[in-house]
Structures are given as structure tokens and as C-alpha cells.
Amino acid sequence: MKRTKIKDALNATAPMDEILIKGWVRSKRDNKGFSFVALNDGSCLATIQAIVDHTPEIEEALSRIGTGASVGIVGELVESPGKGQKWEIRGKKLEVIGEADQETFPLQKKRHSDEFLRSIAHLRPRTNKYGAMFRMRSALAQAVHKYFSEKDFFYIHTPIITGSDCEGAGEMFRVTSLEAGSQLPPEEDFFGQPSQLTVSGQLSAEMFSLSLGDVYTFGPTFRAENSNTPRHVAEFWMIEPEIVFSDLSDDMDLGEDMIKYLVAHMLDNCAEDVELFAKWVDKGLMPTLQTILDKPFERVPYTEAIEILKKTKKKFEYPVEWGMDLQTEHERFLCEEKFKKPVYVYDYPKTIKPFYMRMNDDNTTVAAMDCLVPRIGELIGGSQREERMDVLVARMDEMGLNKDDYWWYLDSRKYGTAPHAGFGMGFERMLMLVTGVSNIRDVMPFPRTPKSLDF
Ligand code: 4AD
Ligand code: MG
Numbered sequence: 001m002k003r004t005k006i007k008d009a010l011n012a013t014a015p016m017d018e019i020l021i022k023g024w025v026r027s028k029r030d031n032k033g034f035s036f037v038a039l040n041d042g043s044c045l046a047t048i049q050a051i052v053d054h055t056p057e058i059e060e061a062l063s064r065i066g067t068g069a070s071v072g073i074v075g076e077l078v079e080s081p082g083k084g085q086k087w088e089i090r091g092k093k094l095e096v097i098g099e100a101d102q103e104t105f106p107l108q109k110k111r112h113s114d115e116f117l118r119s120i121a122h123l124r125p126r127t128n129k130y131g132a133m134f135r136m137r138s139a140l141a142q143a144v145h146k147y148f149s150e151k152d153f154f155y156i157h158t159p160i161i162t163g164s165d166c167e168g169a170g171e172m173f174r175v176t177s178l179e180a181g182s183q184l185p186p187e188e189d190f191f192g193q194p195s196q197l198t199v200s201g202q203l204s205a206e207m208f209s210l211s212l213g214d215v216y217t218f219g220p221t222f223r224a225e226n227s228n229t230p231r232h233v234a235e236f237w238m239i240e241p242e243i244v245f246s247d248l249s250d251d252m253d254l255g256e257d258m259i260k261y262l263v264a265h266m267l268d269n270c271a272e273d274v275e276l277f278a279k280w281v282d283k284g285l286m287p288t289l290q291t292i293l294d295k296p297f298e299r300v301p302y303t304e305a306i307e308i309l310k311k312t313k314k315k316f317e318y319p320v321e322w323g324m325d326l327q328t329e330h331e332r333f334l335c336e337e338k339f340k341k342p343v344y345v346y347d348y349p350k351t352i353k354p355f356y357m358r359m360n361d362d363n364t365t366v367a368a369m370d371c372l373v374p375r376i377g378e379l380i381g382g383s384q385r386e387e388r389m390d391v392l393v394a395r396m397d398e399m400g401l402n403k404d405d406y407w408w409y410l411d412s413r414k415y416g417t418a419p420h421a422g423f424g425m426g427f428e429r430m431l432m433l434v435t436g437v438s439n440i441r442d443v444m445p446f447p448r449t450p451k452s453l454d455f
Contacts, residue, residue: 003022005041005043006047021073025066040126050073066102069096072094129276132272136435139265143269144239152214157217166203168401204217214244230440238427241258256371263434288375289434300334300345332376340374344369350395353366356386358383358385369382375436378426384419385422392413
């Protein structure tokens with residue numbers, strides 16, 4: 001007999017004479033002559049309740065199971081007299097698949113702190129909250145592909161091992177096949193040159209945008225920035241679209257449309273799981289998401305944003321000055337207090353941005369944009385790219401980059417260059433937005449942060 005997923009059993013339209021359910025015991029309650037066993041198999045938030053009568057065989061099985069054990073139950077699916085669930089199971093057979101040591105099983109019925117659950121990241125998806133989280137993570141990733149597929153974007157697999165530092169921030173993890181402690185030069189290493197884990201697939205995506213048109217990459221990226229914040233991890237997933245014959249304004253349109261689509265998709269497809277977060281994690285979640293759907297995003301030039309930040313009475317930890325990079329406190333002020341909705345800040349000083357961004361006519365700012373959202377700050381960072389060969393080369397020289405390393409990138413400006421733009425959206429930050437969870441470690445199956453590589 002094939003097992004029925006609990007989600008499907010709970011959505012049944014008619015009773016069933018015989019059904020096989022498999023899952024993990026959430027609770028067991030013994031009564032005189034019968035027991036209640038609540039099972040969850042991860043397919044949905046809800047558990048299904050089984051009532052099993054005490055035959056000698058079943059009593060033997062019951063004596064071996066407790067919370068966390070995996071079992072199979074064969075029985076009849078009948079309407080439940082209890083509140084809150086439509087169906088329950090009248091169990092006839094109870095099979096113990098895997099016992100769970102009750103002395104040490106760390107998940108109790110009470111609510112555990114996020115900090116504690118992080119220390120048992122291998123078991124936390126067994127809880128309601130993290131089960132919901134990782135179902136939503138899966139749905140969000142699939143929605144990203146659905147969005148781009150509906151828009152006729154091509155999906156490009158950009159390399160994970162690379163020889164170039166796209167962002168120029170020097171926060172890359174080295175990749176080597178040389179033995180630890182080896183004094184051999186990079187020429188003797190696997191690729192015959194220094195190699196690193198990518199910080200962004202953008203430069204590769206640009207090449208494909210200048211060939212196939214609208215493209216995107218969606219893959220893991222790595223940054224060795226030593227910042228222990230609730231919004232940074234060393235390994236994260238980035239969604240990077242690149243659009244051609246397009247400018248910064250098209251780029252901002254795309255980001256806004258995509259965020260709205262993803263929020264709507266999650267509300268439509270993960271209602272039960274979203275509700276859990278709205279109820280237990282962030283009471284303001286639904287209004288925040290509704291505002292994102294209903295309101296056009298604000299768009300303010302960087303220079304104007306600096307003026308706004310200087311004028312407010314609010315005290316910031318980092319003083320505001322033209323030329324500085326915005327800190328999270330500034331970003332959150334702009335979208336949470338000033339505009340009360342997502343905000344694009346654009347046209348940043350060239351001095352705080354990478355070489356590839358398009359120079360504006362003022363020769364001091366570049367066509368960059370960040371999309372800031374409530375509670376998180378920067379969700380998207382993007383730009384129009386410098387398509388003019390002479391300007392690009394001048395900028396690379398100014399920044400001291402070795403043009404030989406980027407010969408192939410420069411070729412794209414030599415042969416049929418075209419205006420193009422793109423952005424990177426932090427996938428985890430998008431998931432934080434739709435769950436209201438405030439620590440990025442809690443939206444990742446096994447987060448990688450400084451001094452932490454368990455699991
Ligand atoms: O702003 P960033 O650095 O932009 C780029 O990498 C561009 N090359 C993207 C492009 O134009 N194709 O990163 C993009 C986004 C950020 O806005 C943020 O959401 C996320 O990636 N991000 C991180 N997320 C988690 N942990 C980190 N350490 C992150 N660094 C960036
Ligand atoms: Mg950025």
C-alpha cells in the first residue's frame with residue numbers, strides 16, 4: 001500500500017476505508033482502552049490525529065513510541081468530531097519505523113527559542129515554525145523561476161569558481177587544490193592562477209544578456225566579510241536578472257514588479273504558513289506585505305536621501321554625510337519612518353560603488369540603485385552598466401584594476417555593446433521579508449557565518 005501525504009489526507013473530499021499515513025509523532029495521549037497519536041510528515045503545517053484501540057499488538061507498539069518517533073498507521077479516514085480538523089484516522093495497524101530516545105530528544109512541546117533551535121539546526125525543521133519556513137523557502141525559490149519563465153527570461157548557470165572579483169571588495173574565499181601550508185605559487189595550483197568562490201554572477205550574466213537578451217542567474221554566492229549581523233551570511237543565494245537595451249529606470253521597474261509578484265505568490269500559495277508567521281513572529285507582517293502590494297515604491301536620488309536624513313531630528317549612530325554608504329539604520333529610517341513603504345535610492349557617489357556602474361553626466365555619481373524595504377534595509381542592489389568602452393576603461397584605470405584580467409568583459413563593449421542593466425536580490429532577505437523573521441540565520445537550512453560551520 002502506498003502512503004498518503006498528510007496534506008492530501010486532510011484535504012480529502014470523502015471518507016476512505018483504508019489509508020496509510022507515515023510521519024513523525026508530535027504527541028501521544030493514552031486513555032483507558034485507546035490512545036491518540038498526532039502525526040506530522042512535513043507536507044503541511046497541520047498534524048493528523050489517529051485514534052488507536054488498545055489491542056495487545058498496538059499496545060506493544062505504543063510502548064515503544066514517543067514524540068519524535070517515526071511510525072506508519074493504517075486505518076480508516078473518518079470525519080473528525082473534534083474542532084479544528086475535518087478528518088482523523090481510526091487506526092487499525094501501528095508500525096514503529098524508527099524509535100526516538102525520549103531521554104535525549106531535544107524538542108519538547110513547549111516553545112523553544114530561536115537561539116536554541118539554531119544549535120539543533122538538523123532537527124528544527126521538525127517544528128511547526130521551521131517546517132513552515134522551509135516549505136516557504138522552497139515555494140519562494142520556485143516562484144522566482146516561475147516569474148522569469150512567464151517573462152521569457154533565460155536562466156543562465158554562471159560559474160561558482162571564478163578568477164575575477166566582480167564587486168572589487170576583496171571579500172572572496174580562496175579555492176585551492178594545493179595541500180594546506182603549501183608554499184607553491186598560484187601557477188602551480190589547479191587553474192594555474194588564483195581562484196575564488198564567486199561573490200556575484202553578474203559579469204557572466206552580462207555576457208549572456210548581450211547575446212540572449214533578458215537573462216537571470218539564481219545561485220549560491222559567497223562573501224568572506226567578517227560582519228556578524230542579522231542580515232549577513234558567508235554563503236547566500238542571489239537572484240540576478242540582466243536586461244538589455246534597458247536603463248536604470250527599467251531596472252527599478254523590474255525589481256518592483258518582481259517583489260510584488262513574489263509577495264502575491266506567497267500569500268496565494270502558502271497562506272497557512274504565512275499566517276503562522278503573522279501570528280507568532282511579526283504582528284505587522286500582513287500590513288507590511290499589503291503595503292508592498294498596494295503602493296508604488298518611492299524613488300529618491302541619493303543626494304536627496306542624504307538631505308532627508310540630515311534634516312530629521314532622529315539621532316543616528318553613524319553621522320550622515322554626502323559620500324557615505326548608507327547604514328542599515330538610515331535605510332530603515334527611509335522606508336519605515338519617512339516613506340512607510342519600499343524605497344529605491346539611486347544615483348550613488350561613484351567613490352562607494354564598483355567599476356562596472358554607468359557614469360552619470362555629473363561625473364561624480366553612477367546609475368546605481370538599492371531597493372530598501374521595511375525591517376531589513378537593502379533587499380536589492382543594482383545598476384545600469386557602463387556600456388561605453390572609453391568611459392569603462394578610464395574608470396578601471398582610475399580604480400587600479402588590471403584590464404588584462406577583464407579582457408573578455410571588455411570585448412563585450414568592443415563588439416556590439418548596448419545599454420543594459422541588472423540587479424542582485426538577496427534570496428534570504430526576500431524570505432525574511434515574507435516571513436517577518438529578523439535574523440537571516442533563521443531562514444537558511446544550515447547557515448554559514450564567521451566561526452560557525454556546524455552541520
Ligand atoms: O548589492 P550587492 O553586493 O550587489 C551585487 O552583488 C551586484 N553584482 C548584483 C547585480 O547587480 N547583479 O548584493 C546584492 C544583494 C544585496 O542587496 C543583498 O540583498 C544580498 O545580495 N546580499 C547578502 N545577503 C546575505 N548575506 C550577505 N553577506 C549579502 N551580501 C549581499
Ligand atoms: Mg549592495
